Amino acid sequence: MSSIKEGHILIIGSGLIGRSWAMVFASGGYKVKLYDIMEQQITTALENIGKQMEELEKSGMLRGSLSVQLQISLISGCTDLKSAVEGATYIQECTPENLELKKKLFAQLDLLASERAVIGSSTSCLSPTKLFTGLKHVKQCIVAHPVNPPYYVPLVELVPHPKTDPATVEKTYALMKEIGQSPVKLMREIDGFALNRLQYAIISEAWRLVQAGVISPTDLDLVMSEGLGMRYAFMGPFETAHLNAEGFKSYCERYGDGIKRVVQAFGPVPEFSGEVEQKIDQALCENIPADSDHLNTRREWRDTCLSHLAKLKKEMQSN
Ligand code: NAI
Structure with missing residues (x-):
């Protein structure tokens, strides 16, 4: 109390x-x-x-x-x-x-x-x-x-x-x-701290996948919201790996080479402007036009979702 x-x-x-x-x-x-x-x-x-x-x-x-x-x-x-x-x-x-x-x-x-x-x-x-x-x-x-x-x-x-x-x-x-x-x-300072370094790694690869014509901007967002994001709301990448194999060491043994191969093939740092920016913006604005009314309505919806998620997380922790 x-x-x-x-x-x-x-x-x-x-x-x-x-x-x-x-x-x-x-x-x-x-x-x-x-x-x-x-x-x-x-x-x-x-x-x-x-x-x-x-x-x-x-x-x-x-x-x-x-x-x-x-x-x-x-x-x-x-x-x-x-x-x-x-x-x-x-x-x-x-x-x-x-x-x-x-x-x-x-x-x-x-x-x-x-x-x-x-x-x-x-x-x-x-x-x-x-x-x-x-x-x-x-x-x-x-x-x-x-x-x-x-x-x-x-x-x-x-x-x-x-x-x-x-x-x-x-x-x-x-x-x-x-x-x-x-x-x-954080034990010491580093540009972007931890959260934004992770966030920027994700947005960079998301950008490259759209730029290479591998996936549409809308489907890319679904990869996170319907896929990775579902479990990341409850556990981080290390615990995810731990559970996806017979422990973390077994995960590294099984998937380490594959991860290295994919990461080595990542492209250069995106410009965050130009044609790809245009394409992503257009896809987003089809559902959420970038005026304050639409943005605020969607922000309120996001906050409601987050508050329900926070409640669920609390319930799950006490189970
Ligand atoms: P904001 O622009 O909404 O609010 C800033 C407030 O500071 C205004 O009310 C302004 O009148 C006041 N202000 C300006 N000069 C001042 C002074 N000398 N003394 C007292 N008040 C003064 O900004 P926001 O978004 O709230 O960001 C604040 C800080 O939080 C920034 O450093 C930002 O990087 C950080 N932050 C923002 C996040 C975001 O998503 N908005 C997320 C995490 C951190």
């Missing part, structure tokens, strides 16, 4: 990711301050969060054990950075993916943060070295990269700066577990 926790969490940036993080922390019983440079953005965010949480409650998908009203009341807006930082035990930065902007913000936080607060960044692809080098509080800084939307997809990649204190990694790991996310630790 969750109860209200000591201190508060500060979310900086109340856009798509900041809102979702705020809901995740509130579901874990944390008071959340949502800071933004645009006051109107905070007002819209708070309204949107309240609406989303009430809808989640109605559909039985609200996370955590606190009532919806209590969870909503735990989140408040704030336009003064100094008072927002005061008393914050954990800070999650969610500003736009712009190195200069983020560096400026971390320099401000460096002056304001206590010796205790962990400072996490949601960045998708900026390295901890670029973001945190030179900060007085670098030991307390870490990348905590979520997957959109974090309320439904629990993975968080924790990526330390070379000077991040191991205690910061452990504290962040424990906090993420406590609020129901699934943290993983």
Whole structure:
């Protein structure tokens, strides 16, 4: 049973990711301050969060054990950075993916943060070295990269700066577990972290298969959604291999040579533009035209699917 926790969490940036993080922390019983440079953005965010949480409650998908009203009341807006930082035990930065902007913000936080607060960044692809080098509080800084939307997809990649204190990694790991996310630790920084490296490997080979005329864009998406994706929602490539033979060693013995042959035949890095881009875009737009109404409807459908999947995964884990 969750109860209200000591201190508060500060979310900086109340856009798509900041809102979702705020809901995740509130579901874990944390008071959340949502800071933004645009006051109107905070007002819209708070309204949107309240609406989303009430809808989640109605559909039985609200996370955590606190009532919806209590969870909503735990989140408040704030336009003064100094008072927002005061008393914050954990800070999650969610500003736009712009190195200069983020560096400026971390320099401000460096002056304001206590010796205790962990400072996490949601960045998708900026390295901890670029973001945190030179900060007085670098030991307390870490990348905590979520997957959109974090309320439904629990993975968080924790990526330390070379000077991040191991205690910061452990504290962040424990906090993420406590609020129901699934943290993983990268031992050192690498471009793309782990998730995007895998995602980019997939999108590159998908592109090459369409480019070579082997498969249509629509069927390629089905290969993932009706094939690989079905089991990848429950287990990774290593466990898949382990179960697809008499253990992992037997899998490598049986299939290792074949995998090497296929991977060696992969083509060059795609350009991600031109004719193939046109072909994929056209196939996608036949079903989902790229205007905001159609995209938003499909995003809502995706989020509903993800919330049902999250529920199923929880049920399967307790079996
Ligand atoms: P967004 O554009 O939706 O929201 C950014 C918010 O930051 C806006 O509300 C803006 O007013 C505010 N902001 C701008 N400058 C600020 C400042 N100096 N101080 C405080 N607030 C400021 O962006 P989004 O999509 O939420 O992304 C945020 C971060 O999360 C980025 O680093 C992004 O790479 C990362 N991320 C995004 C994912 C996605 O799929 N959207 C997935 C995983 C990570």
